Amino acid sequence: MTNRNGRFGVHGGQYIPETLMSAVIELEEAYNHFRDDPAFQQELSELLCEYAGRPSRLYYAKKMTLDLGGAKLYLKREDLNHTGSHKINNVLGQALLAKKMGKTRLIAETGAGQHGVATATAAALLGMECVVFMGEEDTVRQALNVYRMRLLGTKVIPVKSGTATLKDAVSEAMREWTSRISDTHYCLGSVMGPHPFPTIVRDFQAVISREIKTQILEKEGRLPDAVIACVGGGSNAIGSFYHFISDQNVRLIGCEAAGRGIETFETAATISTGRLGIFHGMKSYFCQDEYGQIAPVYSISAGLDYPGVGPEHAYLHDIGRAEYVPITDEEAVCAFEYLAKTEGIIPAIESAHAIAYAAKLAPSMHKDQIIVVTISGRGDKDCAAIARYRGEDIHE
Amino acid sequence: MSNIKAAFANGKAFIPFFTCGDPDLETTATSVRAAVANGADLIELGIPFSDPTAEGPVIQAANLRALNGGVTTDKIFAFVKELRRDVTVPMVFMTYANVIFSYGAERFLSTCRDIQIDGIILPDLPFEEREEFLPVCRKYGVDLIYLIAPTSENRIAMIAKEAEGFLYLVSSLGVTGTRSEITTDLASIVSVVRQNTDTPCAIGFGISTPEQARKMAGLSDGAIVGSAIVKLLAKYGKDAPRYIGDYVKSMKDALRCL
Numbered sequence: 242m243t244n245r246n247g248r249f250g251v252h253g254g255q256y257i258p259e260t261l262m263s264a265v266i267e268l269e270e271a272y273n274h275f276r277d278d279p280a281f282q283q284e285l286s287e288l289l290c291e292y293a294g295r296p297s298r299l300y301y302a303k304k305m306t307l308d309l310g311g312a313k314l315y316l317k318r319e320d321l322n323h324t325g326s327h328k329i330n331n332v333l334g335q336a337l338l339a340k341k342m343g344k345t346r347l348i349a350e351t352g353a354g355q356h357g358v359a360t361a362t363a364a365a366l367l368g369m370e371c372v373v374f375m376g377e378e379d380t381v382r383q384a385l386n387v388y389r390m391r392l393l394g395t396k397v398i399p400v401k402s403g404t405a406t407l408k409d410a411v412s413e414a415m416r417e418w419t420s421r422i423s424d425t426h427y428c429l430g431s432v433m434g435p436h437p438f439p440t441i442v443r444d445f446q447a448v449i450s451r452e453i454k455t456q457i458l459e460k461e462g463r464l465p466d467a468v469i470a471c472v473g474g475g476s477n478a479i480g481s482f483y484h485f486i487s488d489q490n491v492r493l494i495g496c497e498a499a500g501r502g503i504e505t506f507e508t509a510a511t512i513s514t515g516r517l518g519i520f521h522g523m524k525s526y527f528c529q530d531e532y533g534q535i536a537p538v539y540s541i542s543a544g545l546d547y548p549g550v551g552p553e554h555a556y557l558h559d560i561g562r563a564e565y566v567p568i569t570d571e572e573a574v575c576a577f578e579y580l581a582k583t584e585g586i587i588p589a590i591e592s593a594h595a596i597a598y599a600a601k602l603a604p605s606m607h608k609d610q611i612i613v614v615t616i617s618g619r620g621d622k623d624c625a626a627i628a629r630y631r632g633e634d635i636h637e
Numbered sequence: 638m639s640n641i642k643a644a645f646a647n648g649k650a651f652i653p654f655f656t657c658g659d660p661d662l663e664t665t666a667t668s669v670r671a672a673v674a675n676g677a678d679l680i681e682l683g684i685p686f687s688d689p690t691a692e693g694p695v696i697q698a699a700n701l702r703a704l705n706g707g708v709t710t711d712k713i714f715a716f717v718k719e720l721r722r723d724v725t726v727p728m729v730f731m732t733y734a735n736v737i738f739s740y741g742a743e744r745f746l747s748t749c750r751d752i753q754i755d756g757i758i759l760p761d762l763p764f765e766e767r768e769e770f771l772p773v774c775r776k777y778g779v780d781l782i783y784l785i786a787p788t789s790e791n792r793i794a795m796i797a798k799e800a801e802g803f804l805y806l807v808s809s810l811g812v813t814g815t816r817s818e819i820t821t822d823l824a825s826i827v828s829v830v831r832q833n834t835d836t837p838c839a840i841g842f843g844i845s846t847p848e849q850a851r852k853m854a855g856l857s858d859g860a861i862v863g864s865a866i867v868k869l870l871a872k873y874g875k876d877a878p879r880y881i882g883d884y885v886k887s888m889k890d891a892l893r894c895l
């Protein structure tokens with residue numbers, strides 16, 4: 242779906258400092274080479290299976306289906322991957338690619354810490370140095386993940402600039418990359434940033450929809466009626482959507498973080514409240530003020546607390562192929578608790594946004610219809626924060 | 638000859654940078670006038686952006702101070718219009734793509750023409766994305782100034798061939814900020830530039846002392862200084878202009894006999 246300049250409709254592009262241009266061109270050339278290299282694909286495939294635990298399960302959530310009384314619900318269990326989220330799919334791909342390119346050092350940004358942990362893990366496995374930038378506020382919200390990264394041998398740098406959250410971590414990682422390019426690969430965690438990142442990350446995450454398709458055909462003999470995933474930058478969502486894009490009868494639904502509501506300023510719902518802009522290397526939709534200053538967004542979920550969205554999602558929205566819906570903190574927390582009690586699965590608060598919408602949609606659908614919801618990560622990391630949200634003073 | 642080239646007509650150019658509205662627009666105006674009175678040849682005016690990804694901590698903080706002070710693109714346009722009543726040296730805006738995109742390229746660049754802004758520098762708009770603004774820049778006679786970096790290598794000739802106004806040569810890897818030493822082989826880069834264009838070429842990033850300015854301008858057509866000036870504003874606030882005047886004089890003096 243990408244054209245030569247990395248555009249998805251009007252979105253995408255390469256809006257980055259000249260200093261980084263040679264690095265993204267080198268990356269694109271290497272990716273185009275290794276993407277078609279059977280040995281590389283074989284090595285990646287082995288890592289995904291033997292190390293990360295793929296394929297992930299497509300689980301029929303029977304109790305939830307009966308309770309909601311509508312469409313059949315299947316959960317794509319990315320939370321069961323090694324490191325606890327879908328992030329490992331992309332990271333193993335990029336780390337292996339970086340290694341083939343002769344890079345010895347990985348840098349990454351992280352919001353909730355899941356991408357940081359995945360990158361730290363791949364670096365440990367492949368014997369690479371690793372530095373992760375994380376908003377200072379997020380290092381507090383996700384203290385456990387900071388410790389996990391350090392345990393894996395990674396240096397975690399708290400970012401104090403701006404709102405001290407995910408967008409600032411991305412900015413700081415980009416700044417670090419401009420200062421050290423020759424031995425360093427920027428392992429970007431979502432389908433965002435300058436071309437070729439949105440394409441590379443999507444290709445590595447597309448394994449999710451490839452598996453869903455095979456698994457649902459095995460179990461049901463037909464395609465699902467809807468696929469639902471949460472969207473921050475949008476990597477698990479694009480991974481869940483990708484192989485269904487040409488299947489026009491499959492509804493693709495992305496759940497954005499509405500925070501305290503899209504009518505408030507405390508929201509991170511980019512497609513609902515943002516407008517077209519240029520930031521972090523790409524043209525896409527961004528939450529911003531009338532002068533183009535990027536808005537200080539808010540969500541209970543550190544992983545969705547980002548003022549932009551990947552360019553391919555912006556395009557799927559423009560052409561009406563995918564729908565994007567806002568889910569509030571309160572709805573997500575209720576879904577977090579609901580899935581725990583109903584199915585014995587504690588989802589990441591990010592993924593809980595997708596569950597929340599599935600719970601709204603399922604009752605309006607027929608019993609013979611099928612919804613697949615991607616559980617992008619597990620929720621252990623969120624328990625303390627959700628307890629605090631509910632007024633229990635728990636600290637890790 | 639565009640107005641910008643005039644800045645390079647009398648020996649090596651000294652180009653100071655100011656973040657508009659840091660700490661307020663009155664201080665920026667007094668600072669610009671002090672710089673011009675002490676020999677600045679071209680003024681680079683930063684329109685602050687919330688997330689300046691090419692800037693080091695010093696200019697990031699200046700952007701934040703300016704935005705917290707309530708400065709906006711419209712207020713900056715009014716400020717430049719006022720400045721233009723007596724300041725005749727060429728002036729360029731340095732900002733980020735979204736500031737122009739969000740304002741509307743037509744509206745932004747036609748205003749630039751009206752208030753006699755001679756060029757724009759956009760650190761997040763590489764050569765490949767120039768079509769985003771170049772047609773509108775041409776329409777209103779505003780130069781789109783390209784940057785060349787230590788990593789540009791085989792891109793230098795391609796960029797230099799289409800240069801207009803001046804070429805901004807980034808001295809070092811990384812973001813803006815003062816550096817004790819600049820180690821890039823800038824002479825080789827300038828030599829490739831010279832083979833491909835007559836457009837002047839000035840070096841920026843990391844320059845703070847008269848010795849560095851002299852060395853950098855010796856290799857090129859001028860020296861650009863940002864963080865060192867912004868530091869004076871951070872330290873002295875509203876009292877900064879007189880220190881800036883002295884500083885610009887010392888820097889320009891270092892370039893005079895080159």
